[in-house]
Amino acid sequence: MISHAMNARHTDVATSVAAEASGESAPWLPAKGMRTSAVRDSVLFREGDEARSCYRIQSGAIRVVKVLADGRRYVADFFLPGDVVGFDCGDTYEYTAEAIVDTELVRYPRPLIEARFEENPAAGRRLLDVTLQRLAAAQSQMLLLGRMNAMERVATFLLNLERRLGAKESVDRTIPLAMTRADIADHLGLTLETVSRMLNQLKRDGTIGLPDPHRISVLKPQRLERMACAGGH
């Protein structure tokens, strides 16, 4: 599957007590948190659970899902290394968070975060900015879901993912895909078959390469951007 995917036993999320620096990517977090790991497909927290903690992703990937009673699923977002998942409004989580692959995280109890806001207003302001950015991203995603066709959705998704991973992760413009076709489909409001068809159509075009199902190399970025949609933001 992917480099860091190890044995996928169904143990729960394991927590060690070692302290860990919060890292540069989220300056609004407390200085220390608990190192934690989650094996593939384990649930970090469930929609409706009491929101005790949030988590910064160290390595791996998390998906955040909302589910209808009959099983229809929407993947609201993917969280990649550096991202923080689990800070919601209210006392309960708004969605379920699951590990896509074996994932290393740092856990921060909510009370510690709230305390940090008291002592340091700038931290709260930083979180506000992050939240406003996520809201803007959500609005772009709604435009995608509401008004783009299958090919535009897939092309836009690939470009966004490449941008988020940054040059560091994607060597030679090759995107390491942690998630399955089903995850991508549930994120784009499509079926996994349609996602597969679009990817293979792009492959036949010569726009992308698919060395293996979990690696996508962007061969013709400009063409991909043109397919992404008839008008950037």
Added chain:
Amino acid sequence: MISHAMNARHTDVATSVAAEASGESAPWLPAKGMRTSAVRDSVLFREGDEARSCYRIQSGAIRVVKVLADGRRYVADFFLPGDVVGFDCGDTYEYTAEAIVDTELVRYPRPLIEARFEENPAAGRRLLDVTLQRLAAAQSQMLLLGRMNAMERVATFLLNLERRLGAKESVDRTIPLAMTRADIADHLGLTLETVSRMLNQLKRDGTIGLPDPHRISVLKPQRLERMACAGGH
């Protein structure tokens, strides 16, 4: 494809200099702002404009739209009395805001709001909560756009709108619709014809009544909730 270009009179937004209390609904705003009015279909601000102010709606309604180059449009949100529109991340607006009907607003310059955060951290915390709520609503909307069929979308929309308007506005469970079918369609990722068909199907069912195109009375709320989707949030 679709391009509901709304070109009516293009008078600008008129501003009076009278001061006005910020009201109970948005305690994170400064105490005073400028009363302003916007006639139907006028543009409050445009995507990409420098974000100088935000606006609290006093009466009327605002729609917030994102547009693709070929004219396809998505209505990211409707803003109703009490709501505040225009506080985005970055220095420019993320979307275009237009008046759906003649609208009364109170304008707050961004520098004044920023200053208020400096002096009163609780104000910033309130805005964070509001923003987190809007993010949660956006995630529910993505589930709707990605995974619900036309009837479920329309039913969900009506229920949400009724809840937002509150008992005060909707006398006798009758929802006053400020927006057109095209606005609703662009908000639900449908065409205006499909929205019309779904509404009239609900009318034939006896689930709702349509006294006139801009008034919807909910006759059988439970049935509407059942149609809304196979699984509540």
Added chain:
DNA sequence: CGGAGTATTGAAACCTATCAACAATTGTGG
């Protein structure tokens, strides 16, 4: 009262979903 904008309704086309079969990959255990 008339005219422009808005809403409704019908018929046909299209894109994507669904169903189904098969191929490829991954992980497991001999």
Added chain:
DNA sequence: CCACAATTGTTGATAGGTTTCAATACTCCG
């Protein structure tokens, strides 16, 4: 290390829900 089983991905044929195109009716205001 290889073979097998399970999962994941690909591809094809068909069906179905929405869109598109078109015509007509309604509503609101000047």
